[in-house]
Every structure is written in C-alpha cells, then in structure tokens.
Amino acid sequence: MSFLSDLRWRGLIHQTTDDAGIEAQLQQPRTVYAGFDPTADSLHVGSLMGLLVLRRFQSAGHKPIALVGGATGMIGDPSGKSDERNLLSKEDLDGNVTGLAAQMSRFLDFDAGSHAAEIVNNYDWTGPWTYLEFLRDIGKNFPVNVMLAKDSVKSRLGRENDDGKSGGMSYTEFSYMLLQAYDFVHLHKTYGCELQAGGSDQWGNITAGIDLARRMAGAQLYGLTWPLLTKSDGTKMGKTESGAVWLDADRTSPYAFFQYWFNVDDADVGGCLRMLTELEPEEIETLDAARQDDPGGRASQRRLAEELTRLVHNPAGLAIATRATEIFFGAEITNLNDAQLGQIFADVPSRELAQSQLADGSLTIVDALVEAGLAKSKGEARRTVGQGGAYINNRRIDGIDTALTKDHLASETVVVLRSGKKKYALLRFC
C-alpha cells in the first residue's frame, strides 16, 4: 500500500488539489507543511490530527514543517468561524508560540538528517514587512472577486444580524488569507516545500497559496486536506463539558486524557483508530471485528487510549493513567507514596488537616466526608455511609462511628475518601 493510499484508507484525505500530481510527487522525499494557530499556549486534540499527519509524512521519509502562526495569529483566521475574533496581544502570542513549539517537538524527529522536522514561525518573515510593500508585492496578486468567492468569506458576508452581533467581517480578517498564502510561497522558496496539508476548513487558504505561487513564481504547488474530526452525533471531537481536551498534562491530566479516548462511542472509535493511531490496518481490522463480537470488551477504546496517551504523555504518563484508571474504578489503594497519589489524583480536590486528629480518633468517617467536601452536611454524610456509599482508600466503610486513624493512611500523609462510584477527595494530614 502506498503512503497516499494508506492515508486514504485511514480516512485522512478529504480533498486534494491534484490526486495524480500528489501521488507522483510523493514518489520521492518531499517537504510538506501544516500550520497551527497559537490561540492558546497548549495544543489540544483538534490540532493533534495535524501533528499526526506530519508525523506520518516524516515516517514515510518526507520532511515535515510545522508552522506556528505568530503573524497570522495576530489577525485571526476567519475560516470556520462565525464571528469576528478577538485579537491576542503580541506578548500572549509569543508565549503561545513558545509553548506550542515545545509540545510539537514530542511528535516530530528533528534529528532525521535530510528529512528532519522544522518548526517555523511566520512572524519571522511577515513581521518586517511594511504595509506598502505588502500591498504592492502580495496584495496586487489577489483578485478581490476570487477572494470573495472563498467559503470562509462568503459564509460570513451572507450572514444576517439575526443574533444581534454584527455580521460580515473586518478588513483585517479578510486579509488573513493573503498572509497564509504567502507563507506557502515563502516555504516553497526557502525549503522547497511543495505540499501544504490542513484541515478541511483550510482549503480556501491552501488554494490561495497555490494561486499566489503560480503568479509570483510560476511554481506548481499542491494541497491536501483531512476531514475535521467529528463524532457521529455531529459534534466536535475533543470537547468535554469542561472544555477542550489539551495535550498539556497540567491542563488535562494523563488520566483525563486516557479516559476521554476510553469513552469514545463505538460508532466513532474505528475512525479514531484509523486517523489518530499508527496501528497497522490489519490490527485495526482485528479490533473492528472484536468490537462486533464483544462490544462490552471495548478493546478498541482501550487500544486507542493507550496509543494516544503513550504518544502524548510518554510511557510514564500512560503508566500513571492506567494505574489511575484501576484505582478510580475500584482497586484498593495501598502501597503508594504521596508523590504517586498526587499524580494519580491530580484532578481531585484535597484538604489539609492536622495530623493529631488521626492520633486521638476525633475524626469520624462522617466528619471526614464533610471536611473533604464530599457531603454538604453531616446528615448527608450519615446517609451516604448508611447506604454503603462511603469508602476509605476504596474500601467500603460500614460503621457510621468509624474513626480515622493512622492505619487508614494510603501513603505517608494521605487518606483517599470516596463517596459513591467516582467522587473522590484527598485528606492530607500534616
């Protein structure tokens, strides 16, 4: 199976500018680029797809360039957005660019000789321009009627002010595509990059770059897009009630990240395995079959979660996530130290109490539940215990008068309380 047909099999090809041309291109090592918006200081699941596509290109012997949009981020890409975007400050952007670059380095190989990855920031070549130079050299090549025909522009101009917000778009956002178009030309000139990849919402920007290269340099460049990662119910992948799923362990813990993938619907998990993992087609098809025969086993979800957690958080992060999963779903908590517990229960609220309370037996399970915030009142705590819903270190506590002692410590200073199936809190005794 050729590289391109593998991408196609995985469902990663939404559109290309020239199927045959790209197929021919990729017979030899080439340079490919994809852009990333520095709207936050961490990447999230939405941008994972792009990184993984670049990674596939690199594995196939091509040179990947990850472009961080330090300049375009100042303008705001109107593609796929229904409203004008708020502008970020230069300082925020700089911070975000640095953060993203650090994360990206985990996915790409910068030591691969002729096909070593590069991270570039388009502010480096866009920043020095003057407005007049830009208009004369770049703007001159863009017919307004073509710009107006782009979906990203059309959809915004056609908007009515029915939601009370101002419709249309600013001149600033309208100019966005010129900057991204020039990025492609610049990377072609500097790195010989002839292929740009992006999400399907980037089609208009990619073709703008191809047009510009033809006009400015007489060069034939190529583009391909991958589909946006959506769930079978039409909503975006990578969003939870509490917001985006981030790749930064401080924003989304390895456990939470693992759980997100472990809970993907049966209907979506096949696509995720194809698009987001580097498993061989045979293994993915085996998992498809297993899902048919034994959906309850959820082998697909487990494999997906393992693969992605290992990739994003390294084997150590996966180990924490797996251990946390065992514990959060009932395994008794013993033989751990404070540091391990801290990692496993990174997302769990904690409360500090005096160690003397363990010594004199003054803290009952009822008091502890209230102190930890797992019960609003002692009455509620009593009910929880009475109904068999109270646990210390995942061991059910029956006696309503049970007092906490040093024997209940799961580690040097921590007692793990739980109410019901999955509400946890830590008490630290120091």
Add this chain to the structure above:
RNA sequence: GGGGGGUUACCGAAGCGGUCAAACGGGGCAGACUGUAAAUCUGCUGGCUCUGCCUUCGCAGGUUCGAAUCCUGCACCCCCCA
C-alpha cells in the same frame, strides 16, 4: 378604580387548626444491574450535640394549649370587570 385567585422545601405541586419536616412528581444523592454506555429497579433526600432538640411553608404582627393551615397589615404575581 372594582371583583376574584395565588405566594409551600432545589423545581413543579398537594396540604386548609393538632397524627406536618410537610403527600406526589421531577431533579439530586446512594445501592443493585451494566460495557466506566443507555435503560431499569431499590432506598434516601432541612439541620444538629439525633429515641430528643432546633429552623423551615412570601414578610410582619395577632388569635389559640397548639397554626403551613384562622385573623390583620404589608410586598409581589395572575385573572376578570372598568
């Protein structure tokens, strides 16, 4: 301006002098079941120093041995007639 109805715990809604911390439904919590799904079933659902005590039925006052329930005033909401 005249007449009528209403205001109950997280929400909706019964209760119309003692047996009311207040029926019932929803929600929530806990348990069972289960694929860490959905559905279902069971229990609980004001607080506390808990065989008792305290606070709650729009607000303030009154009648009564005793009031969410009766009376007076106030506030807000709804309907009908002008």
